[in-house]
Each structure stands twice: as structure tokens, then as C-alpha cells.
Amino acid sequence: MDIDDLPGELIMWILIASELLVFAAGITAMMAMQLTDPSGFAAARGMLDGRMAALNTVVLVTSGLFAARAERAAARGNRQAARLALLPAALGGVVFLAIKALEYSRDLAAGAGMDSHPFFTFYFLLTGFHAAHVIAGVAVLGLVAIRARPDGVQAGAMFWHMVDLVWVMILPPIYLIGPAS
Amino acid sequence: MSAPTRTWLILIALTAATVALAPLPGLAAMAGLLAVAWFKARAILGGFLHLRAAPGWLPALTVPLALWMAAIWGLAALAFT
Numbered sequence: 001m002d003i004d005d006l007p008g009e010l011i012m013w014i015l016i017a018s019e020l021l022v023f024a025a026g027i028t029a030m031m032a033m034q035l036t037d038p039s040g041f042a043a044a045r046g047m048l049d050g051r052m053a054a055l056n057t058v059v060l061v062t063s064g065l066f067a068a069r070a071e072r073a074a075a076r077g078n079r080q081a082a083r084l085a086l087l088p089a090a091l092g093g094v095v096f097l098a099i100k101a102l103e104y105s106r107d108l109a110a111g112a113g114m115d116s117h118p119f120f121t122f123y124f125l126l127t128g129f130h131a132a133h134v135i136a137g138v139a140v141l142g143l144v145a146i147r148a149r150p151d152g153v154q155a156g157a158m159f160w161h162m163v164d165l166v167w168v169m170i171l172p173p174i175y176l177i178g179p180a181s
Numbered sequence: 182m183s184a185p186t187r188t189w190l191i192l193i194a195l196t197a198a199t200v201a202l203a204p205l206p207g208l209a210a211m212a213g214l215l216a217v218a219w220f221k222a223r224a225i226l227g228g229f230l231h232l233r234a235a236p237g238w239l240p241a242l243t244v245p246l247a248l249w250m251a252a253i254w255g256l257a258a259l260a261f262t
Contacts, residue, residue, distance in 0.1 A: 001237025007230070016230075017242075024249055031256035038260040054200050061192040061225075068185035068229050161229040168221040169246075172214045173253055176203050179261045 009151070012158045016165070019133070023126065023166050027173045030122035037118070042178045044119035047112050052103045053175045056096050057167065063092025064164045067141065067157040074153035082153050086145040089160060093138040100131050126170055130163070137163045188228030195221045208258050215250040222246055 006013050034041040070085035107120075114124050137160050144156035182190075195217050202213045223243050227233035232242065 001235075001241065005235040006238060007232070007235060020246075027253065028249075028256075031253055031260075034260045035256065041260070050203055054196060054203075057196045057199070058193065061189060061196070064192075064225070064229055065185050065189040068188070069183075072183075072185065158230060161225055164229070165222055165225045168218055168225065172199075172218045173257075176199070176214050177211050177253070177257045179206070 008154050008158050012155055012162075016158070016162045019162055019166060020169070023130070023170055026122065026126050026129075027170055030119070030126070031173060031177075033118055033122070038179075040117060041119045044112070044117040044123075045175070045178050047107065047110055048123070048175055049103060049106065050175045052099055053171055056099050057171065059092050059096050059099065060164050060167055063089050063096070064161055066092065067160040070145075071154050071157040074148055074150045077150075079148035082148045083145045086141050086148075086153070086156070089157075090138045090141040090145075093134050093141070093160075093163075096134055097131060097138075100127070100134075123174060126174060130166055130170065133163050133166065184228060188224050191224045191228070192221055195224070208254075208262065211257055212254055215254050219243070219247055219250055 003010065066085045066087075066089035070082045070089060073079075073081035073085055104124075107123075112120050112123075114121055137156075140156045140159050144152040198217050199214060202210055202217065205213075223239070226242055227239050232239040
């Protein structure tokens with residue numbers, strides 16, 4: 001195992017590891033807090049719509065596929081193909097955010113506010129922080145599309161896959177892990 | 182089939198597995214959901230982020246991730262049993 005074997009820039013791997021640790025810490029704190037009120041957490045979690053989360057997973061991994069295709073096209077020197085793949089990748093991020101906004105509006109309409117239960121505090125903080133990364137990722141994909149250089153597109157795609165990775169990691173503890181599962 | 186497409190198909194199949202497992206009760210289902218999430222993370226790290234081609238680095242990330250998920254399962258088991 002050699003540090004030079006890591007694909008892409010080392011700083012991107014430091015970022016990925018840091019982000020994973022931050023979200024893992026947040027999820028661990030939520031699961032530990034759940035021990036103080038398991039039934040309250042289960043009832044709060046039961047108000048969420050897991051179908052929206054599943055749909056967003058499909059959107060995000062499909063978007064990741066286009067980011068991966070953009071990376072390959074840029075590596076081959078085909079900037080136009082890279083830009084054409086970055087567009088649906090970024091669009092996937094926008095669709096993800098639209099679904100998330102719809103989900104938040106339904107949560108709030110059902111009385112699930114930031115202060116209504118500690119679960120929702122964690123829910124809004126963790127998914128909101130993740131959504132902020134999606135916004136940043138869409139901007140990054142747009143920026144790297146301008147010049148479509150191989151190293152830039154690779155870094156943008158790595159950031160996007162990190163957003164994808166964090167989502168699949170936080171989804172079960174937030175939406176699914178409860179007495180019903 | 183290209184490597185990214187293969188990774189994407191694996192992720193879609195694993196998402197379908199999550200949807201199938203989600204309504205099931207019990208600690209085994211919780212473990213199954215976390216295991217599926219671990220396989221998704223492994224697919225992203227190995228396929229999209231190319232760690233499969235970097236000797237030693239894929240387990241360097243996925244083994245701590247598995248330990249963390251086991252801890253999450255343990256905390257959920259403490260809460261719901």
C-alpha cells in the first residue's frame with residue numbers, strides 16, 4: 001500500500017476521509033442519543049418518507065455514472081464528451097435537491113420541525129449539511145466543465161462520488177434503522 | 182460493458198435490495214440494511230473512485246467502515262431490544 005497508488009490528488013482523499021469522519025461522528029451521536037428515547041426516535045423516524053430517499057439514491061448514483069463517464073472522456077482528451085457528461089451529472093444534483101426540498105416541505109407540514117424532537121435536529125442537520133455538499137458539487141461540476149481538463153474533471157468527479165458515498169452511508173441510520181426494520 | 186456502467190448497475194441492484202429489506206422487522210434486517218449500505222460504499226470506492234486499482238487502499242477504507250457500521254448496529258440493537 002503506497003500513497004502514490006491513490007488515484008487523483010491526495011488532497012481529495014484527505015477531504016473524502018475528513019467528510020466521512022464528520023458524517024460518521026454525527027450519525028454515531030444520533031444513534032447514541034437514541035438510547036435515551038428509543039420509542040420517540042422510532043416514532044419520529046416513522047414520519048419520514050423512505051421512498052423519497054430511495055428515489056434520491058437512484059438519482060445520485062445515476063448522476064455519479066455520468067460523472068464517471070465525464071472523467072473517462074476527459075482522460076481520453078475528449079473535452080466535448082466530458083462536458084456533455086458533466087451536464088446530466090450536475091442536473092442529477094439539481095433533481096436531488098428538488099426532491100429533498102419537496103421532502104422537507106412535507107416534513108415541515110407534518111409538524112416535523114428542527115426543534116420538535118432531537119431526531120429531527122439530527123435529521124435536518126445531517127441531511128441539510130449533505131444537501132449543502134450537493135449544492136457545492138453542482139457548482140464544482142459546472143466549474144470543471146468550463147475547461148474540461150483531465151485533472152480538474154477528475155477532482156470534480158471525486159467530489160461528486162464523495163457526496164454519493166456519504167449519502168449511502170447516512171441513509172440507513174436516518175431513514176431505516178428502527179424497530180420496524 | 183464499461184466499468185462505470187457495471188458499478189452503476191451494482192448500485193441500482195443494491196438500492197433495490199435496500200427497498201426490499203426496509204419493511205422487514207428485526208435485528209437481522211437492520212444488519213442486512215447496513216451490509217447493503219457497506220456494499221454500496223465499497224462499489225463507489227472501488228468502482229467510481231478507482232480504489233480497486235490501488236493495492237491495499239480499498240480495505241483500508243472499507244474495513245473501518247464495516248467496524249463503524251457494526252457499532253451503529255450495536256447501538257440500534259441496544260435501543261430496540
